[in-house]
Amino acid sequence: DVKVTQSSRYLVKRTGEKVFLECVQDMDHENMFWYRQDPGLGLRLIYFSYDVKMKEKGDIPEGYSVSREKKERFSLILESASTNQTSMYLCASRDNEQFFGPGTRLTVL
Amino acid sequence: DAKTTQPPSMDCAEGRAANLPCNHSTISGNEYVYWYRQIHSQGPQYIIHGLKNNETNEMASLIITEDRKSSTLILPHATLRDTAVYYCIVSSGGSNYKLTFGKGTLLTVNP
Numbered sequence A: 001d002v003k004v005t006q007s008s009r010y011l012v013k014r015t016g017e018k019v020f021l022e023c024v025q026d027m028d029h030e031n032m033f034w035y036r037q038d039p040g041l042g043l044r045l046i047y048f049s050y051d052v053k054m055k056e057k058g059d060i061p062e063g064y065s066v067s068r069e070k071k072e073r074f075s076l077i078l079e080s081a082s083t084n085q086t087s088m089y090l091c092a093s094r095d096n097e098q099f100f101g102p103g104t105r106l107t108v109l
Numbered sequence B: 001d002a003k004t005t006q007p008p009s010m011d012c013a014e015g016r017a018a019n020l021p022c023n024h025s026t027i028s029g030n031e032y033v034y035w036y037r038q039i040h041s042q043g044p045q046y047i048i049h050g051l052k053n054n055e056t057n058e059m060a061s062l063i064i065t066e067d068r069k070s071s072t073l074i075l076p077h078a079t080l081r082d083t084a085v086y087y088c089i090v091s092s093g094g095s096n097y098k099l100t101f102g103k104g105t106l107l108t109v110n111p
Helices: none
Strands: A004-006 A010-013 A019-025 A030-038 A042-051 A054-057 A065-070 A073-078 A085-092 A098-100 A104-108 B009-013 B018-023 B032-038 B045-050 B062-065 B071-076 B086-092 B105-110
Touching: A004 A085, A019 A030, A019 A104, A019 B045, A030 B009, A042 A065, A054 A065, A073 A085, A073 A104, A098 B045, A098 B062, A104 B018, A104 B071, B009 B018, B018 B105, B032 B062, B045 B062, B045 B071, B071 B086
Parallel strands: A010 A104, B009 B105
Antiparallel strands: A004 A019, A019 A073, A030 A042, A030 A085, A042 A054, A065 A073, A085 A098, A085 A104, B018 B071, B032 B045, B032 B086, B062 B071, B086 B105
16 A cells, blocks of 8 residues: 655744755655635645656745755745645645545644 | 546445446546545545447446446445445546545445
């Protein structure tokens, strides 16, 4: 079974902190994705990567950056966390279909 | 990617078939229909996808109309654990592999 793991299920940070969300997949997929999910807004794509060191902006990249140094790992970075980045963050990797991680619920105080 | 329209909610009795509709009237020739579901507090889970032929797997069946403007996901014998939000997505599966999730249908399976 494909496994997509995320470093934390719950995270609490303060405004202005730098936040790293890590995602690892074990199926050698080339494509990886970061989404955020908010009530009433559904899943929105932040960034995706189709190869090591390659990245493309999704629909809402502002305030985020990403890093893909190894094929299995895709990191989402909040350079200076703000309260409006409080959300559920979901990582996915894809072959024919997308496999999602369990999500990280981030609260920024 | 083409837009999809789904009812916001549906109910189904346990043991009965659940039929979830989706309209995608602007679908283009190279776009697939994907279905995912999300159980509360979990990440979305892939169910099934198809291009123009009907598809079946161990979880569900996907019926796509001949003009491909709509489709129906069928859960043949719904259980309480099938209560979830079901998303219908169309995507070309091209080099960017993006999937755009709408608001989906909340299916509630009742005992």
